[in-house]
Amino acid sequence: MLHIEHLTVAVDGKTILQDINLHIAPGEVHVLLGPNGTGKSTLISTIMGFERYKVLEGKIIFKGQDITTAPCYERAKLGIGVMIQRPPTIRGLSLRKMVEICGATPKETESMAKWMGMSDFLDRSVNEGFSGGELKRSELLQLMAQKPELLLLDEPESGVDIENIALVGRAANYILQHTDCRKGDCQKPCCGNNTECEDNNPLKESGHSGLIITHLGHILKYVPSSHAHILYNGTLTCQSGDPLHVLQCIAQSGYERCVRETCRGGVR
Numbered sequence: 001m002l003h004i005e006h007l008t009v010a011v012d013g014k015t016i017l018q019d020i021n022l023h024i025a026p027g028e029v030h031v032l033l034g035p036n037g038t039g040k041s042t043l044i045s046t047i048m049g050f051e052r053y054k055v056l057e058g059k060i061i062f063k064g065q066d067i068t069t070a071p072c073y074e075r076a077k078l079g080i081g082v083m084i085q086r087p088p089t090i091r092g093l094s095l096r097k098m099v100e101i102c103g104a105t106p107k108e109t110e111s112m113a114k115w116m117g118m119s120d121f122l123d124r125s126v127n128e129g130f131s132g133g134e135l136k137r138s139e140l141l142q143l144m145a146q147k148p149e150l151l152l153l154d155e156p157e158s159g160v161d162i163e164n165i166a167l168v169g170r171a172a173n174y175i176l177q178h179t180d181c182r183k184g185d186c187q188k189p190c191c192g193n194n195t196e197c198e199d200n201n202p203l204k205e206s207g208h209s210g211l212i213i214t215h216l217g218h219i220l221k222y223v224p225s226s227h228a229h230i231l232y233n234g235t236l237t238c239q240s241g242d243p244l245h246v247l248q249c250i251a252q253s254g255y256e257r258c259v260r261e262t263c264r265g266g267v268r
């Protein structure tokens with residue numbers, strides 16, 4: 001799904017990322033960990049193609065296509081979607097209109113907004129005056145309409161209260177197609193009953209892929225993930241197994257020691 005090869009990235013002339021390699025297969029959800037300021041958001045923003053982030057070396061391949069120089073809107077059309085930490089306010093454009101632009105019908109927009117507790121926000125300008133937690137739900141609502149094949153989430157739980165973290169997790173799972181309402185877990189936002197849900201949202205054989213930045217890992221209680229990466233000193237040092245074990249290692253031993261342990265294959 002996503003192959004990043006020897007990627008070096010600069011922002012405003014300063015090199016932030018060096019020689020990054022990352023491979024995410026279809027259906028896999030990877031977790032990106034690392035101390036503040038090491039470049040996690042930079043990596044996600046570069047994958048999405050935001051203009052400030054200049055690729056100095058390396059390649060980004062998505063679904064077999066080299067997108068290294070492709071503009072952001074083309075990447076979105078190809079199936080990449082992102083939730084950034086500080087999304088902009090768009091005055092004069094209602095959230096309702098935005099969700100419809102992202103791909104939902106008016107009926108789906110109403111239904112998804114209700115599910116996300118955002119019905120009262122649909123006729124407000126996108127993100128205008130939204131609280132931290134409301135911003136996250138607004139972003140997820142737009143992503144639910146877009147249904148990206150590669151979901152990039154930058155600290156989805158930050159600023160979200162304990163009850164709404166479960167909602168954020170369920171929304172992420174919906175986008176990743178991990179929620180199977182045919183098994184009776186029909187809390188899907190798109191529909192009022194199982195039959196309609198099945199018709200409107202046929203689940204694919206394999207789910208979509210994801211890359212999730214988290215510091216504390218609360219979201220991982222709700223979103224199954226298979227790989228953890230630690231970004232340390234601007235370099236993706238190594239990959240390892242269970243993200244929850246890696247987080248436990250970081251909490252106990254700190255990043256530096258955990259990077260050494262993980263690189264030796266010690267954390268499983």
Ligand SMILES: Nc1ncnc2c1ncn2[C@@H]1O[C@H](COP(=O)(O)OP(=O)(O)OP(=O)(O)O)[C@@H](O)[C@H]1O
Pocket residue numbers: 011012014016034035036037038039040041042043
């Ligand atoms: N325009 C800029 N000029 C210089 N340095 C910049 C610029 N923009 C970002 N940086 C620096 O790039 C580094 C990486 O930032 P980034 O937001 O990617 O880190 P992060 O790992 O996501 O951090 P956090 O965990 O705090 O969210 C930071 O040290 C930041 O100050």
